[in-house]
């Protein structure tokens with residue numbers, strides 16, 4: 248907790264040292280004002296009672312008015328500074344959080360629901376949330392100053408009452424801390440329901456699911472689930488509110504009893520002549536003020552504690568080490584082998600892999616070589632492990648056993664970013680970015696994001712150039728109906744939606760922006776294309792892959808027949824390998840699959856209609 252508090256402070260100070268210092272000054276001055284007010288009130292009251300001169304009374308009244316004005320001005324200035332600092336802290340928090348998230352090189356963390364829960368809580372750690380634990384402590388400091396000065400005032404009049412007011416704070420503080428701790432536990436408990444609620448919300452409101460939801464009539468069903476999750480969240484919040492309600496009632500009764508006892512004592516004292524009228528009014532104001540500062544002090548401590556409990560998730564996420572550790576210790580990173588251009592080939596040596604210990608083996612002792620300058624095709628039934636193998640080649644996961652070697656170097660020993668810089672991949676589940684057509688292609692190589700010649704060349708090669716040219720703003724057209732661009736902001740029909748096949752070609756163009764890389768991996772590059780496009784794309788890719796090191800995955804066996812080597816993966820193991828002619832000459836899996844596909848195109852093999 249202390250470590251997190253230190254981290255919160257360092258972060259706040261780094262974000263806005265001037266705003267933080269300004270708040271500290273306001274808190275000190277503002278903290279002294281109530282006691283000044285109480286003493287000035289006492290002087291005025293006693294002055295009236297003892298018939299002091301009008302000039303004196305005027306000076307004290309003017310002083311009291313100045314105290315009120317300064318208090319109001321300080322509170323507004325503090326609010327302004329708080330807003331300023333909150334925005335700066337927000338920015339720094341987000342910069343660090345997303346830098347940490349982007350630095351995770353692997354995928355397994357993103358697939359771990361417990362991590363996702365903590366990540367969601369970490370995203371809430373903006374300036375607003377952190378404030379009670381950082382500059383909010385200035386308010387706390389101000390409350391302490393107010394409290395001490397008011398307690399001193401009460402102490403002068405009645406030491407016993409000062410002790411009583413102070414003692415009343417102890418149960419209040421303990422109860423509030425216990426409440427906030429329970430709150431943090433409850434929030435973590437309801438986070439999964441919260442995430443599911445968010446999931447159903449976006450499912451119902453986002454475009455991709457809109458068709459199926461309407462066709463299958465899933466709206467009411469999904470809404471019921473959404474509300475069910477919301478009820479779970481609310482039930483958790485209600486439990487916390489009830490506990491807070493009960494505790495607050497008890498604390499209010501305690502505070503009321505003390506104030507009542509003080510009032511009786513003061514009136515008694517005035518009746519006995521021990522206290523002047525000014526003493527009584529100062530005492531009543533001081534007890535009320537002290538109790539109020541105690542309440543705000545206790546709640547400031549409790550809020551700071553609560554903020555730190557959430558901030559702990561942020562600290563956890565931002566301090567996580569790289570999820571794909573290198574065997575070399577950090578101090579020896581400089582000794583890591585440097586990725587050199589591929590010269591011999593990539594080898595999977597006895598690779599075993601499962602997504603985690605609870606999952607079955609996906610790859611079982613795979614031995615596979617992609618020689619330099621040659622094309623290898625990977626075929627196999629659904630779930631055979633082809634895309635998993637691609638993810639291992641990009642080192643999104645490490646093999647559970649065995650190794651992936653790049654010219655003989657274990658890729659675990661090199662920087663994943665360097666490895667990925669040498670690879671171009673079209674993933675089976677490629678991304679469609681709600682950005683312009685040029686950006687959708689240019690993202691393939693950030694250094695060429697503004698290089699229109701290269702972007703157009705890649706689009707030409709993926710045979711999507713003509714479609715892009717025909718768009719209202721050509722390459723600058725936004726491929727989205729959920730945002731607007733500056734040029735389209737007044738056009739209600741802004742943005743264009745591409746077809747599935749067009750998106751696929753666009754993704755291929757993005758991959759071809761990396762055509763100069765050492766290894767080109769294409770996972771189902773033509774799944775969504777029409778027959779003509781498929782033919783053209785594969786003809787283009789065949790030319791493109793010639794003399795390059797490439798791995799092609801396709802269920803369309805016609806597309807892989809030219810590969811230098813075809814590897815058949817079945818149930819996580821390599822069961823056949825060879826050229827198309829070699830494999831079709833045997834009576835194996837490939838020959839069987841090829842025969843089934845070929846029969847679909849031969850009229851004589853189509854069963855006659857009854």
Ligand SMILES: Nc1ncnc2c1ncn2[C@@H]1O[C@H](COP(=O)(O)OP(=O)(O)OP(=O)(O)O)[C@@H](O)[C@H]1O
Nearest residue numbers: 358602606609627628629630631632633634635636
């Ligand atoms: N992230 C993941 N976590 C857990 N299991 C996974 C994950 N991704 C894939 N799997 C499992 O791994 C197995 C292999 O999946 P993979 O996507 O590699 O198959 P594939 O050969 O590419 O299939 P397809 O031809 O359908 O694309 C499947 O049983 C799948 O359920």
